[in-house]
Amino acid sequence: MLKNFRVLVASVTVLLLPATALTGEDQTLKGIMQVMRQNFLDVSDGFLLDDFDKVANGALAIAEHPRIPEEEAQRVADELGPEMPVFKNFDVEVHELSLELYKAAQERDRVAALAAYQGMFAACIDCHAAFRERVAGVLGGDGCESPEETGCN
């Protein structure tokens, strides 16, 4: 009985391992975006609740989002070609404004925090408007919906 229990515990532990590995460096761009969504919602919630610590923590998490995997970055660069610097620049903008937001929230400076928040959100949306569909198309991997789609093979 005890022996069976040990075996069960061992196999459950093994099953859980890959899930924790997902939080490591092998995140996809899409996975990173999903985490940033939650960070962004936390920031917004912080503003609504006058909770500057919540704003600061969410902003810092956005600023420190993981880099996208090298292999995905290469596929994006191949697709965007000379437009790649524009794409990167949106990321830099989000990074810099989220750090401004973090500092303003720590200083309890509502006006500066709101300005940084609005600028940061605009950069999220502007990048989506400019590139989201194309980039999602090349990163689709197995998710390619039709064989005619570019980047699907």
Ligand code: HEC
């Ligand atoms: C440099 C460009 C860029 C910036 C800046 C950017 N995104 Fe994205 N985002 C993308 C791309 C590209 C996708 C599509 C990824 C895919 O479907 O593979 C995406 C998708 C998303 C999604 C949808 C994920 C899903 O499950 O389909 C969310 C949510 C998101 N981004 C949130 C944010 C937030 C919040 C910010 C700002 C804090 C932000 N993004 C800034 C490029 C950007």
